[in-house]
Amino acid sequence: MPASSDSSSNFDTPLASREPVAVVGGSAAGFFTAYLLARGGVSVRVFEQSEQLDAAERTLIVTRRMNDLLGSAGKDSIVNEVRRFELFTDGRAASIDLAQPDLIIERARLIRSLAKHAQGAGVQVHLGCSFRKLIPRKQKIALELQHTGGDTSEEFITDTVVASDGASSAVAHAAGWPKPPTVPLVQAIVPLPKDMSADTVRVWFVPDDTPYFYWLIPESPERGALGIIGESGSESRKVLDAFLVKRKLEALGYQAARIPVYKRWVPVEKKIGNGRVFVVGDAGSQVKVSTVGGIVTGLRGAAGVAEAILNRGSSRELRRLRREMYIHLLIRRALHDFQQEDYSRLVDSLNLPAKRSLSEFSRDEALKLLWRVCVRQPRLILMGLRGLLTSRGFARSKN
Numbered sequence: 001m002p003a004s005s006d007s008s009s010n011f012d013t014p015l016a017s018r019e020p021v022a023v024v025g026g027s028a029a030g031f032f033t034a035y036l037l038a039r040g041g042v043s044v045r046v047f048e049q050s051e052q053l054d055a056a057e058r059t060l061i062v063t064r065r066m067n068d069l070l071g072s073a074g075k076d077s078i079v080n081e082v083r084r085f086e087l088f089t090d091g092r093a094a095s096i097d098l099a100q101p102d103l104i105i106e107r108a109r110l111i112r113s114l115a116k117h118a119q120g121a122g123v124q125v126h127l128g129c130s131f132r133k134l135i136p137r138k139q140k141i142a143l144e145l146q147h148t149g150g151d152t153s154e155e156f157i158t159d160t161v162v163a164s165d166g167a168s169s170a171v172a173h174a175a176g177w178p179k180p181p182t183v184p185l186v187q188a189i190v191p192l193p194k195d196m197s198a199d200t201v202r203v204w205f206v207p208d209d210t211p212y213f214y215w216l217i218p219e220s221p222e223r224g225a226l227g228i229i230g231e232s233g234s235e236s237r238k239v240l241d242a243f244l245v246k247r248k249l250e251a252l253g254y255q256a257a258r259i260p261v262y263k264r265w266v267p268v269e270k271k272i273g274n275g276r277v278f279v280v281g282d283a284g285s286q287v288k289v290s291t292v293g294g295i296v297t298g299l300r301g302a303a304g305v306a307e308a309i310l311n312r313g314s315s316r317e318l319r320r321l322r323r324e325m326y327i328h329l330l331i332r333r334a335l336h337d338f339q340q341e342d343y344s345r346l347v348d349s350l351n352l353p354a355k356r357s358l359s360e361f362s363r364d365e366a367l368k369l370l371w372r373v374c375v376r377q378p379r380l381i382l383m384g385l386r387g388l389l390t391s392r393g394f395a396r397s398k399n
């Protein structure tokens with residue numbers, strides 16, 4: 001645990017002579033923020049509650065945007081690449097070939113790699129330090145940190161805190177952000193079905209089971225992760241298990257957590273006395289609500305927050321991210337109350353030009369994707385509008 005400092009500073013102080021920035025949560029978003037700040041000349045400490053860098057394993061799918069953001073730091077986490085999506089609903093099927101492959105990554109490897117890069121840039125990482133309290137003090141912020149597994153605690157004084165402690169962020173809550181709604185994501189690791197290629201992702205729309213979808217992403221030619229986004233934790237596991245039985249697949253293990261549901265833009269900064277607290281990743285609900293994918297958007301949130309800290313206020317990346325998140329919200333609202341016949345019509349409407357757009361643009365270019373798909377298949381505009389107008393379950397928001 002680092003010694004605390006109590007000398008006064010303000011935001012006109014040169015970056016290098018400021019108090020170290022405290023990043024709470026040794027997560028993907030946290031380490032990426034820390035790395036960018038350190039590279040920008042800021043002293044940074046990361047406080048992580050786990051005593052080892054041994055994040056739970058999670059097989060994830062991301063677009064190539066992750067590589068654009070992370071460069072070589074993301075490479076070690078890639079376990080597979082996929083070039084095709086197969087969509088199924090009610091006996092119908094459609095397939096989409098991707099112009100640029102998506103990446104299958106392993107979360108624990110990503111976190112370890114980002115931690116290594118952050119440390120290489122000069123970030124000090126403190127494991128076994130759990131955030132307890134945030135106390136405004138002499139124009140600064142005191143963080144009370146408890147040693148994991150013991151009752152000793154210490155204070156760390158700073159003027160800038162970054163909360164990257166996940167969906168149920170204690171830091172964000174202590175700083176006054178309301179707790180976000182969350183949904184359970186549960187996936188089973190399964191042997192890859194014999195009729196499935198390791199470069200293909202399968203997605204099933206079964207609105208009786210979930211307003212979202214099931215996915216099966218291959219992590220190797222032998223294994224994949226079959227998951228569901230549910231609405232209640234215990235129910236989702238039961239529904240997933242029933243789906244596994246239907247598909248004659250046996251779970252080799254499970255991965256699960258609650259992930260925030262994006263309902264409106266969450267301002268990334270709050271002032272506490274003269275200090276500032278920022279949120280990144282799941283802690284700031286930076287999750288695409290269309291697919292509940294939070295890696296790329298969390299990394300973009302991290303880049304935006306680092307930019308805001310380094311530039312003292314403005315961030316183009318955050319403005320772009322906010323626009324992108326709004327498009328995903330519109331898509332979710334349009335789809336959320338779709339019934340079986342709507343999904344059947346949706347899959348039937350995917351003509352060749354619409355599929356080409358889905359192949360050319362990724363989920364992380366939502367505005368371009370939506371625009372091109374609608375231009376190439378105008379029936380989808382009507383279906384989307386109908387979905388938006390009849391949407392009951394998904395809160396409307398002003399953005």
Ligand SMILES: Cc1cc2nc3c(=O)[nH]c(=O)nc-3n(C[C@H](O)[C@H](O)[C@H](O)COP(=O)(O)OP(=O)(O)OC[C@H]3O[C@@H](n4cnc5c(N)ncnc54)[C@H](O)[C@@H]3O)c2cc1C
Nearest residue numbers: 025027028029049060061131165166257281282293294295
């Ligand atoms: C089953 C499943 C499948 C998913 N699939 C995908 C996918 O395919 N694609 C995708 O993009 N996203 C996916 N997601 C979502 C994605 O995993 C998350 O959005 C992302 O990992 C969140 O990262 P983060 O960096 O914000 O925080 P987290 O990974 O949640 O990390 C938070 C960190 O903070 C630490 N911490 C918590 N409290 C404290 C404290 N008090 N003091 C100190 N440290 C603390 C934790 O130990 C942890 O290390 C999936 C999620 C699940 C559960």
